Amino acid sequence: MASSPVQLDSGHDGQACCWCCSGYGGRMSLLLRRWLRAAVCMTVLASIGGCATMQPAEFFELSAESPAHKAMQTRLFETGNEKELLSASAAVLQDLGFQVDEVVREVGMLRAVKERSAREYGQEIGRFFVMVLTIGYVRNSVDLQQRISAVLITRPVDKAGMRSEVRVMFYRVVWKGDGYVERTTILPGEQRMEMIYDPEIYRQFFFKLSKAVFLEAFTL
Amino acid sequence: MGDMRTIGKMLILGGALLVQGCVAPKPGPDLLAPTEAQTKLRSFQTRTFDVADRKVAMRGVIAALQDLGFIIERANEPLGLVTAARFAEPDNLSVVEVTVTVRPQADGHMMVRANAIFNHTPIDDPKVYQNFFATLDRSLFINKEE
Structure with missing residues (x-):
């Protein structure tokens, strides 16, 4: 474009x-x-x-997908020990290659980040075909690097302090590499941001977390 | 000749534009003075809730923002501060940012103030803040019930 x-x-x-x-x-x-x-x-x-x-x-209205996203991103644990949940979450994220960025224990918040290559075979093959079809005039830019972030919040859900809720959200920022159209260069660094809504990623995370705290994770 | 005259005119016009560009507008003395619009905006952005504990109110704010799809970027419990952002999906180049402050009042109520920004421009639509406070109200109510 x-x-x-x-x-x-x-x-x-x-x-x-x-x-x-x-x-x-x-x-x-x-x-x-x-x-x-x-x-x-x-x-x-x-x-x-x-x-x-x-x-x-x-942006400040609940969308039709909000309940489904909440269910996917949230699990309940039969414990009132928020500190344990936070430290176990940090350990699980570390195992998944994340670096813990910030922790605010008073409100049960944790943020972790990891950077990875965003290169995909599909895009590279697409670029090759575009180059061949245009006899080298067009070389479109492909995704180069991505930063995946996780924000996790723990919250007590009952007055007795025996149940806690963990909600995690994953999102990513992708940077594009350079390209050109004839003699006009497409500069590198264009950014794209998106939430990650792949249920498998959330399932994997909560499976690991429930193993780490020796507790069963209940869905909403 | 006609061409020369047109080019001459264009040059003068270009020069005038250049000169104009050099003089930066100076900020007026009333830059920080409160205007009527600002006072009105502040009233949209502020609401008092029947919650005594600041931590409970903050957790309610965080839960409400998460329900709305916001990513919590920063939270500071001693100051009662929460900063969050969300991407303007499906447009994945725009961002909506919001800062919420929670301050206990002398009468045991909690004052919540929200400032929202869409791509570096402050949002001054009262409907936006009404929607946010409606979600926050629900979030605090559910928490109280449990």
């Missing part, structure tokens, strides 16, 4: 040069009118595109 406006611009530039060289003064205004028309079209398109994104008011 990033390459197309660049191409559009260069096309217009080329046209502008030709019109200037032809030396007709009257055509300057024609060119100007065309430019204005193009600018107006672009602005209208951009504003329509802007409307399609989610409005901020919806």
